[in-house]
Amino acid sequence: AQSVAQPEDQVNVxxxxxxxxxxxxxxxxNPYLFWYVQYPNRGLQFLLKYITGDNLVKGSYGFxxxxxxxxxxxxxxxxSALVSDSAxxxxxxxxxxxxxxxxxGTGTRLLxxx
Amino acid sequence: xxxxxxxxxxLVQPVxxxxxxxxxxxxxxxxxxxWYRQAAxxxxxxxxxxxxxxxxxxxxxxxLSASRPQDRQFILSSKKLLLSDSGFYLCAWSxxxxxTQYFGPGTRLTVL
Numbered sequence: 001a002q003s004v005a006q007p008e009d010q011v012n013v014x015x016x017x018x019x020x021x022x023x024x025x026x027x028x029x030n031p032y033l034f035w036y037v038q039y040p041n042r043g044l045q046f047l048l049k050y051i052t053g054d055n056l057v058k059g060s061y062g063f064x065x066x067x068x069x070x071x072x073x074x075x076x077x078x079x080s081a082l083v084s085d086s087a088x089x090x091x092x093x094x095x096x097x098x099x100x101x102x103x104x105g106t107g108t109r110l111l112x113x114x
Numbered sequence: 115x116x117x118x119x120x121x122x123x124x125l126v127q128p129v130x131x132x133x134x135x136x137x138x139x140x141x142x143x144x145x146x147x148x149w150y151r152q153a154a155x156x157x158x159x160x161x162x163x164x165x166x167x168x169x170x171x172x173x174x175x176x177x178l179s180a181s182r183p184q185d186r187q188f189i190l191s192s193k194k195l196l197l198s199d200s201g202f203y204l205c206a207w208s209x210x211x212x213x214t215q216y217f218g219p220g221t222r223l224t225v226l
Contacts, residue, residue: 043217101211104157106157
């Protein structure tokens with residue numbers, strides 16, 4: 001079955017520094033990968049997705065993600081973190097069995113300090 | 115543009131009482147609809163999904179049920195709430211299965 005793993009419960013970074021939130025995946029075919037962000041007591045917001053093509057995907061709010069097939073990773077990145085980026089980030093993969101639902105990771109909390 | 119609404123935003127209910135949460139989508143037709151539960155501000159659990167009116171699939175056995183009486187309306191219900199039903203309930207829609215899902219603002223349910 002398709003799955004994603006987010007190995008870090010929390011990532012701490014200072015404002016202005018680059019940030020990386022890690023995600024690795026396990027799929028039987030070609031991966032469809034997604035990143036979402038959730039602010040406190042809010043729904044998830046879509047940031048970006050990888051289907052095929054360029055390994056560097058650009059998304060909303062200055063975020064980008066790098067798809068690496070050999071390392072089965074899809075890490076979320078931003079060159080310069082903002083305090084307002086502090087939130088919960090979810091990686092997800094499309095399950096290609098049956099209904100093709102999205103399978104979400106457990107989430108990584110990003111804390112950006114001033 | 116498409117929008118998704120959920121209500122109520124928050125709800126406090128006693129154990130054993132009924133539940134009805136509503137989700138509606140505007141600006142699209144025949145969306146796929148989803149109900150998720152998020153416990154303790156972390157992982158998402160898919161509860162139900164629907165590909166059309168009256169078509170509901172359940173992902174996990176539980177105390178909850180779902181219905182889709184209209185194309186863009188998705189309802190989550192329970193006849194008798196349990197303490198374990200507390201959580202943050204999220205509705206989402208997508209154009210088709212496996213595609214990007216767009217989430218509503220959520221309902222915070224507390225069962226006392």
